[in-house]
Amino acid sequence: MNYIGLILENLLDGTKVTLTVFALTWVFSIPLGLVLALLKRSNIKVITYLLDLYTWIIRGTPLLLQLFFVVYGLPILFGEFFLIPELWGAIVTFIINYTAYFIEIFRGGMNAIPKNQYEAASVLSLSKRQTFLYILLPQTVKKTLPSIANETITLVKDTALISAVAISDLMRNTKDTVARDFRVEAYFVAAIIYLVLTYVLVYVFKQIERKKAYYR
Amino acid sequence: MYWFMCLNKSNERKHIIGNHMTLLETKNLSKTFGTLKAVRDVSFKVEDEIVSIIGPSGSGKSTLLRLLSNLETPDEGQIYLFGQEVTDLNSKDKLTAYKQLQFIFQDFALFDHLSVYDNITLAPIKVFKKDKKQVMDEALSVLKDLGLSDKINSYPSTLSGGQKQRVAIARAIMANPKIMLFDEPTSALDMESIDDLKKIILDLKQKGIGILVVTHDVSFARSISERLLFMENSSIIYNVSLDNITDHQGRLDKYLK
Numbered sequence: 001m002n003y004i005g006l007i008l009e010n011l012l013d014g015t016k017v018t019l020t021v022f023a024l025t026w027v028f029s030i031p032l033g034l035v036l037a038l039l040k041r042s043n044i045k046v047i048t049y050l051l052d053l054y055t056w057i058i059r060g061t062p063l064l065l066q067l068f069f070v071v072y073g074l075p076i077l078f079g080e081f082f083l084i085p086e087l088w089g090a091i092v093t094f095i096i097n098y099t100a101y102f103i104e105i106f107r108g109g110m111n112a113i114p115k116n117q118y119e120a121a122s123v124l125s126l127s128k129r130q131t132f133l134y135i136l137l138p139q140t141v142k143k144t145l146p147s148i149a150n151e152t153i154t155l156v157k158d159t160a161l162i163s164a165v166a167i168s169d170l171m172r173n174t175k176d177t178v179a180r181d182f183r184v185e186a187y188f189v190a191a192i193i194y195l196v197l198t199y200v201l202v203y204v205f206k207q208i209e210r211k212k213a214y215y216r
Numbered sequence: 217m218y219w220f221m222c223l224n225k226s227n228e229r230k231h232i233i234g235n236h237m238t239l240l241e242t243k244n245l246s247k248t249f250g251t252l253k254a255v256r257d258v259s260f261k262v263e264d265e266i267v268s269i270i271g272p273s274g275s276g277k278s279t280l281l282r283l284l285s286n287l288e289t290p291d292e293g294q295i296y297l298f299g300q301e302v303t304d305l306n307s308k309d310k311l312t313a314y315k316q317l318q319f320i321f322q323d324f325a326l327f328d329h330l331s332v333y334d335n336i337t338l339a340p341i342k343v344f345k346k347d348k349k350q351v352m353d354e355a356l357s358v359l360k361d362l363g364l365s366d367k368i369n370s371y372p373s374t375l376s377g378g379q380k381q382r383v384a385i386a387r388a389i390m391a392n393p394k395i396m397l398f399d400e401p402t403s404a405l406d407m408e409s410i411d412d413l414k415k416i417i418l419d420l421k422q423k424g425i426g427i428l429v430v431t432h433d434v435s436f437a438r439s440i441s442e443r444l445l446f447m448e449n450s451s452i453i454y455n456v457s458l459d460n461i462t463d464h465q466g467r468l469d470k471y472l473k
Binding site for chain 1: 285286287308311312314315317318319321323325326327328329338339342343371372373387391
């Protein structure tokens with residue numbers, strides 16, 4: 001027990017980094033995904049083509065490869081300007097990656113909204129902005145909530161990948177602790193921390209889903 | 217600028233003839249989907265009266281109604297709303313021009329995520345920017361008239377077909393329409409609800425709202441309308457007043473099987 005007390009501080013420091021990457025990715029990729037999903041539905045050929053290309057590349061290649069490319073590849077290709085701290089490179093990569101998934105989730109949700117909802121809004125003279133705000137957005141949120149919950153939990157676990165580019169997150173500190181002390185307790189502590197994080201998120205999303213269950 | 221104002225004035229004058237006001241008029245309206253000519257060269261008027269369009273399914277009557285409600289754009293011809301030509305307006309001006317035309321969808325198209333109260337007050341508050349207190353008073357009175365007072369906080373998915381339709385009518389009334397269009401209003405109703413609907417429509421007419429109904433239910437159309445339009449193969453083939461319907465009994469019989 002004493003040993004766990006000794007390693008805990010280091011692991012909690014790593015947890016702070018993990019949570020930073022998680023929170024910044026979530027906060028930026030959700031609105032970006034929403035806006036780009038709207039653009040993708042706009043029928044402007046150039047834009048839909050570019051967005052198709054974007055989601056194709058990002059969803060078709062490993063996140064770890066994208067991470068290596070941004071952190072190590074870009075400075076080799078374009079020089080010092082791209083030599084940014086690994087943590088920022090990682091956050092940017094995660095935002096780019098998760099936005100691609102959120103675009104598809106939101107697009108699917110919007111496509112599932114019946115046409116008559118838009119038509120009723122048009123008959124009531126709602127502008128495009130009002131239709132988005134009062135009709136499209138609330139219905140999309142409700143329809144996509146389970147998928148967003150899934151992605152969010154995956155994101156918590158995916159952050160462990162940043163340990164591969166020498167960032168001292170929870171995973172990296174755990175691995176280093178085990179290597180240094182040749183004892184496995186750190187693995188269990190890390191597992192418990194990840195479980196607590198994902199459990200809290202599952203709980204929060206369940207509450208939101210319950211709140212939104214007032215209509216079918 | 218001056219010529220433009222003159223033009224507007226003459227337009228305004230044109231739609232008040234005698235005591236009757238032309239709410240809606242089409243001239244040579246046509247719409248094609250691919251190779252299918254859904255509406256062909258349709259011209260007619262609706263004054264402050266109840267008019268029904270009847271005809272077999274596939275005759276183009278629903279498409280015609282969607283053209284009149286700005287849900288489809290015509291390929292040819294003109295639509296005049298309250299004397300103003302609206303066919304060539306940009307989409308923003310169209311929204312304004314169409315504020316006093318309301319359309320009751322066959323499936324009612326209530327907003328699933330909003331309560332009955334929010335469904336009917338969304339447009340008055342957000343679009344017409346009316347005072348919330350005034351909107352509430354209006355909403356309560358409209359819901360009471362339509363027998364929906366106890367459904368004010370219900371969600372659409374918990375309502376029956378007849379109740380949904382009345383909410384859709386309440387939502388339309390809250391927009392202060394001069395004309396209301398109904399697409400197949402009896403299709404989801406039992407006999408009792410059809411009687412209720414007749415009363416509601418006649419009541420709306422009493423309040424000075426013009427009514428245009430598209431239906432395949434000829435007896436319903438006959439029981440409420442002052443004029444019938446017969447549509448077949450994408451065109452209006454007869455336009456008859458109920459006063460001299462006997463002259464057309466033979467033609468009507470064809471539909472009254």
